[in-house]
Amino acid sequence: MIYIVAIMQPGKLESVQDALTELGVTGMTVSEVQGYGRQKGKSEIYRGAEYQVNFMPKIKIEVAVPTAQAGAVKDAISTAAKSGKIGDGKxxxxALKDALRIRTGEAGETAL
Ligand SMILES: Nc1ncnc2c1ncn2[C@@H]1O[C@H](COP(=O)(O)OP(=O)(O)OP(=O)(O)O)[C@@H](O)[C@H]1O
Ligand SMILES: [Mg+2]
Known part of the structure; x- marks a missing residue:
């Protein structure tokens, strides 16, 4: 099993969720997070400006999938989340060692 964590622009959540549902992904976790990448939250760099880092609002999704499905899930997230502009995410x-479905006691891929 594979655990995929994707950080993306908030406006892309719906299309990513649709793409994953289409693939038959059975569950996901979503969080509102803040972060920065290479631009440190700035879209412009001003000459002589004080060095400053701004946290930008992002959405984090987490999804556990069977290993055989992981490539397709990554591709689907990447395609659905891409605008081609800076800040699209990562x-x-x-590698996911185990999963346990608490109600039934199922373990491994059948727990997903
Ligand atoms: N190395 C990292 N480790 C953890 N989280 C990261 C890392 N890089 C980016 N992130 C998270 O992903 C979000 C989006 O990053 P972003 O897409 O701006 O990366 P980037 O490397 O600056 O690429 P781009 O040049 O396309 O903007 C960040 O706000 C942060 O939450
Ligand atoms: Mg960036």
């Missing part, structure tokens, strides 16, 4: 991928 996708981080983790």
């Amino acid at each position: 996708i981080f991928t983790f």
Whole structure:
């Protein structure tokens, strides 16, 4: 199993959610977060301006998927979240050791 964490522009959540539903992803976690990347939250750099970092509002989604589905899920998130402008976000991928569905006791991929 793979755990995918994607940070994206808030306005892209709906299209990402639609794309993942289309793929048959059964669950996801969404958080409102703040962050910055290479531009440090600035769209312009002023000459002589004081060095300052601004946190920008972003959406973080987390989704656990079977390994066989991970590539398609990453592609779908990337396509749905892309505008081509700075700040589109990033996708981080983790190996997921286990999952447990608390109500039923199912473990592993069947718990997803
Ligand atoms: N190295 C990182 N580690 C953790 N989170 C990051 C990292 N880089 C970016 N993020 C998160 O992703 C959000 C979007 O990053 P962003 O897309 O601006 O990255 P970037 O490297 O500056 O790329 P771009 O040049 O396309 O803007 C950030 O606000 C932050 O929440
Ligand atoms: Mg950036």
